[in-house]
Amino acid sequence: MRVHFIAIGGSAMHNLAIALRQKGYQVTGSDDTIFEPSKSRLDRYDLLPDAFGWFPEKITSDLDAIILGMHAKKDNPELLKAQELGVTIYSYPEFLYEQSKNKTRVVIGGSHGKTTITSMILHVLHYHDKDVDYMVGAQLEGFDTMVRLTEENDFMILEGDEYLSSPIDRRPKFHLYQPNIALVSGIAWDHINVFPTYENYVDQFRIFMNSIVNGGALVYNEEDAEVKQLAEAIEIPIRKFPYTTPVYNIEDGSTLLDTPEGEMPIEVFGAHNLSNLAGAKWVCQHMGVDEDDFYEAIASFKGASKRLEKIAENSTSVAYKDFAHSPSKVSATTKAVKEQYANKTVIACLELHTYSSLNAEFLKEYEGALNSADKAVVFYSPHAVKIKQLEEVSADQIESAFKRDDLIIYTNPDEFQTFLRQQDFTDTVLLLMSSGNYGGLDFDEVKSWF
CATH class of the missing domain: 3.90.190.20 (Mur ligase, C-terminal domain)
Structure with missing residues (x-):
């Protein structure tokens, strides 16, 4: 399959390009500028464009797909050429859904904590040698890329961003994933250039919750009043699993988590991170990881990159x-x-x-x-x-x-x-x-x- 990326240098975009190269796709891309570490990583996989800029001649009718990044503009010369030729154009989330539509999709949403929760889940699964597909918004210890795509894995873990999908698709990314298992960590007004009122912003999470497939599961932070109200009002046929911040103590600068086996020292700290941990535990249990195995693995989680x-x-x-x-x-x-x-x-x-x-x-x-x-x-x-x-x-x-x-x-x-x-x-x-x-x-x- 031949895929071309318009704006390949973005954090998410270049990781998806690498994941597709690893999957055996023929991948090309363009961008007007690419910064580190994207530049070196693309170069390592022979995906760095020969020159910066937009080149309509790269767009040909034999391309199977164009993946369009948010960095591109509506009048991008390569995009206009693709539209003229009728080449299939995907936003980043649209393409991820296409890659995972036959898998069990686990989508982590929320104004805060989604990268950390996604990272916690992946850390636990990696610790227990459970291989899954994923897309996460930070580089993780023990993981080569922020995106992994295979044919054989049963699960796809997706960090569910509420920002727009592409310059020509104004839907929030997490509206496109149709989760089997969804988590919402909290709602606090953000991205006011796109969602000018608090009510408009909250409504995006209502739409997300309603996009869960029938028979699916919603894990939600019931300590967040807005999340709790939305979750309890959802009437589609799904199961609901509220969570709260677990009991913990701090002794001599170390955080001790209260578990059924007693107090356990953990690497992360702060009530918000303990709340994130509780949500991650529910999701892992839905994926077949029992409570004891979760605690064993999470003890060594040191946090996502750039998060505390x-x-x-x-x-x-x-x-x-x-x-x-x-x-x-x-x-x-x-x-x-x-x-x-x-x-x-x-x-x-x-x-x-x-x-x-x-x-x-x-x-x-x-x-x-x-x-x-x-x-x-x-x-x-x-x-x-x-x-x-x-x-x-x-x-x-x-x-x-x-x-x-x-x-x-x-x-x-x-x-x-x-x-x-x-x-x-x-x-x-x-x-x-x-x-x-x-x-x-x-x-x-x-x-x-x-």
Whole structure:
């Protein structure tokens, strides 16, 4: 089968391209720019385009499929050529559904926690040598790619993103998977450029729950009021399995999970991650992993890449990097770190980097999000605001939104980095939360401070 990727360099797209090459497909692709690590990984599998740019001549009628990435525009020359020739065009999620329509599809949805929960499930299955197909949004220890596709595996685990499918398909990705088993971890308004009201955003999860196949299962976090209300209102013939945060204790900086066999030390921490673990346990049990085997495996789970990832540590101090950027994630992550390290000073640094977080109206959602930190810092780039064509955001607006009088705000990356270098990190936890890099922060230098 011959497949061509338009915008092959994306995190998800290049992993799917590699998975298809491993499956024996003939794969080509184009992109106008490709960053690391995608560039090196594509090169390793001989999938890196010879030149950057769009080349309509690559699109021929003998292609079996085009896979269109979100990075491409509606007027992309290769897309227009494909439409002209009548070549079959798939969005990323559409193609994944085609690859898994004869399998049992397990889809993990939610505004937060979906990458971690998907990663936990895969870790447990990998630990017990249970081979499954999958698509996850982070690189995992022990896994070569973020996507695996086979003919023979019975299950397909899919991280169910609520963002749009492609430039020509405005449906959320997770609406296309038709899960046999679905999980919803929580709902907190996000992607306001696509879902302008909270009600519109919530409705996407209602549609997702209603897309579960008849006789399927919905695992849901009943501690989230919105999720609970939606789940209980669903009337299609499915089974419902609510979960709550399990009992745990913290002793000497270690989290101990309460299990039927007694307290068990685990590598991850924070109430949000323990809640994620409870959801993952339900899903694994639906996939044939019993409770004892789940606990045995999950004890060694260290977290998904960029999710509370420990990047440095010495005898008195530690530094974490986290992908958290939405208000609910920032609040949960900051609380988790302070709870785990109650006797240390927590310096929490948040970069406002996404479209939503740089929106003056949405900023109000961040009220109290950094309150658990001993020292709270917000960095944002006025240049990023201009690039996203948003109204200018002022430091006063940010201070007012977070409702914290001692909030430290930086707009200059050099000044922010100077601030970090001047800190005494003795008995301190440094928490760096961003989906960006603070205007060029060198994380290797950060490691040298500990």
